[in-house]
Amino acid sequence: MSDPTVFQVAYRSTANKPWSPPELNALLGVARENNKALGLTGMLLYADQSFFQVLEGPEAKVRAMVEIIGRDPRHHSLSVVLARFVHVRDLTEWSMGYVEMSLKDLSRIDGLNNFFVDSVDYTRFGKGQAMMLLNAFRNGFWRASAV
Ligand SMILES: Cc1cc2nc3c(=O)[nH]c(=O)nc-3n(C[C@H](O)[C@H](O)[C@H](O)COP(=O)(O)O)c2cc1C
Numbered sequence: 001m002s003d004p005t006v007f008q009v010a011y012r013s014t015a016n017k018p019w020s021p022p023e024l025n026a027l028l029g030v031a032r033e034n035n036k037a038l039g040l041t042g043m044l045l046y047a048d049q050s051f052f053q054v055l056e057g058p059e060a061k062v063r064a065m066v067e068i069i070g071r072d073p074r075h076h077s078l079s080v081v082l083a084r085f086v087h088v089r090d091l092t093e094w095s096m097g098y099v100e101m102s103l104k105d106l107s108r109i110d111g112l113n114n115f116f117v118d119s120v121d122y123t124r125f126g127k128g129q130a131m132m133l134l135n136a137f138r139n140g141f142w143r144a145s146a147v
Pocket of ligand 1: 051068
């Protein structure tokens with residue numbers, strides 16, 4: 001197996017206000033263009049003013065992007081829950097995939113079955129949940145959920 005040179009970061013944050021679909025789309029447009037140029041892949045989840053994002057690629061590029069995103073005034077309380085080197089990217093298909101996950105979708109993921117009860121709030125996600133989610137996507141979950 002090759003050296004684990006892919007750096008992967010997952011964080012959660014809180015939006016400063018509810019985001020509309022056009023606002024999310026505009027953000028995704030910018031993110032996709034920049035990430036493609038930087039060799040970054042990843043995914044973004046949004047629910048009820050909470051964000052959860054995974055970014056992967058060369059370490060320096062990932063760290064620099066997390067810095068930029070952390071300074072974005074449209075959200076706050078960014079907290080990195082996972083930072084690790086992996087051999088293979090989990091999200092090769094996406095410069096920035098946007099995934100809308102309902103409670104029902106999330107309940108189908110091993111290890112997350114009963115994590116959320118009434119509503120989805122990614123500020124509750126920690127390392128364990130990030131790893132379960134990535135595991136599900138690695139095993140093809142995205143095929144049913146990607147937008
Ligand atoms: C939750 C969230 C996730 C973001 N993700 C990315 C991203 O993956 N890539 C990116 O280039 N910008 C992302 N941004 C936007 C950056 O904070 C910043 O506005 C953007 O990189 C500036 O790009 P520009 O210099 O091309 O205008 C994100 C912002 C937020 C609030």
